[in-house]
Amino acid sequence: MALTKNERRLRIKNRIRKVVSGTEARPRLAVYRSNKEIYAQIVDDVTGKTISSASSRDKDINAAKANKTEVAKLVGKALAEKTLKAGVETIAFDRGGYLYHGRVKSLAEGAREGGLKF
Numbered sequence: 001m002a003l004t005k006n007e008r009r010l011r012i013k014n015r016i017r018k019v020v021s022g023t024e025a026r027p028r029l030a031v032y033r034s035n036k037e038i039y040a041q042i043v044d045d046v047t048g049k050t051i052s053s054a055s056s057r058d059k060d061i062n063a064a065k066a067n068k069t070e071v072a073k074l075v076g077k078a079l080a081e082k083t084l085k086a087g088v089e090t091i092a093f094d095r096g097g098y099l100y101h102g103r104v105k106s107l108a109e110g111a112r113e114g115g116l117k118f
Contacts, residue, residue, distance in 0.1 A: 013097030052082035072103040073110035080114020
């Protein structure tokens with residue numbers, strides 16, 4: 001039985017989520033990547049609250065005329081800025097079943113440049 005691409009990604013995602021969970025001291029950076037956009041949020045899994053979020057659909061990022069990889073880096077920096085304002089410095093990275101490559105890697109590098117530690 002062959003799995004679809006999405007089913008395979010969801011299996012990988014579940015395998016990652018067994019290990020990576022966000023606490024108040026070290027919340028989780030969750031990444032979702034669609035064909036056009038990229039979304040990221042900082043989540044405290046204990047209380048079930050989203051601390052901060054950013055996406056390529058935000059007005060300031062959407063205005064930037066750049067390719068998808070460059071936009072992902074801007075999303076990472078914007079997320080880092082919002083998260084640091086919320087008082088969180090250290091996070092756990094959850095790539096959401098995607099390969100750590102391309103846009104996901106670019107978002108992570110942008111978050112690191114913005115001042116987040118993971």
